[in-house]
């Protein structure tokens with residue numbers, strides 16, 4: 001457990017450093033708030049014990065800066081001061097202080113309070129680790145579903161995977177979508193067509209205009225079917241709601257609930273726009289240059305005009321990227337970390353091993369080599385020239 005002590009009185013600082021060291025803590029010190037801030041940025045502490053009055057930056061100013069910076073791990077802050085009026089304590093608490101100790105320091109009390117801080121920090125770290133594990137499980141579950149979709153129908157799985165990526169690209173630009181909304185949004189993109197699992201394969205490749213009455217009925221049940229499947233899992237219920245709404249249209253002529261405009265949840269409008277875009281590019285085989293005209297036709301009719309604007313920007317970026325792309329054929333043995341795939345790597349059966357634009361990592365390279373070793377894939381892949389060093 002690291003403790004940073006900020007104190008301008010050298011005698012007090014040395015005494016605190018000595019005591020904290022004796023109690024088993026790793027201690028580093030600063031003689032004013034500014035120095036403490038610089039040290040903290042270089043090496044974040046678990047606990048900061050700071051004097052109130054210091055040159056250059058006071059204790060409360062230092063603590064306010066720490067709280068505003070939003071360090072990824074919680075830092076427990078203890079203010080040390082001779083000032084103990086109610087007003088001073090309130091001011092300290094407003095700066096984000098966790099505890100307050102008055103001078104002259106009673107070392108027995110300080111030890112007990114530091115122990116409390118250390119216990120809170122440990123609990124916070126445990127909670128963070130558990131939260132990370134839950135988050136990891138969440139995405140593993142989503143990806144298991146996506147893999148199942150891909151096994152059921154490669155085209156459908158590919159469509160869902162691309163929509164999952166596109167919704168995040170769009171959401172990142174939208175001022176009304178926060179990063180906290182991304183996991184649900186991404187899951188909704190990845191799983192929006194999960195209700196199609198089990199549909200006749202020939203139905204999946206048809207456009208709605210090519211379907212007969214019965215086929216249309218089956219097709220139009222997939223958003224509700226998807227909602228039912230996902231509702232079985234508690235933590236996927238927010239996703240289920242969006243999956244139900246992914247075929248609603250801005251003009252109120254979608255399904256299943258004929259919602260219109262703002263009645264359709266914003267994330268569902270984003271998923272819907274991503275679906276339409278991917279269908280234009282991959283199902284309709286519309287060139288990127290012709291996409292804007294098609295999107296403008298859908299704007300205000302099928303799609304939210306504000307969201308179409310984001311798609312137009314993304315499409316423009318894709319046109320530019322396509323222009324800059326230059327491919328190289330590379331043997332698997334020559335692959336290096338950081339290289340970017342210029343096309344999907346597929347098994348000889350057509351099943352996807354690794355999608356285009358994947359950045360190579362050590363484990364990714366090993367994975368491709370092992371697939372080649374089993375004669376599942378060829379010994380060469382296409383990589384984007386710009387991603388090849390030297």
Ligand SMILES: [Fe+2]
Nearest residue numbers: 192193246247
């Ligand atoms: Fe759908």
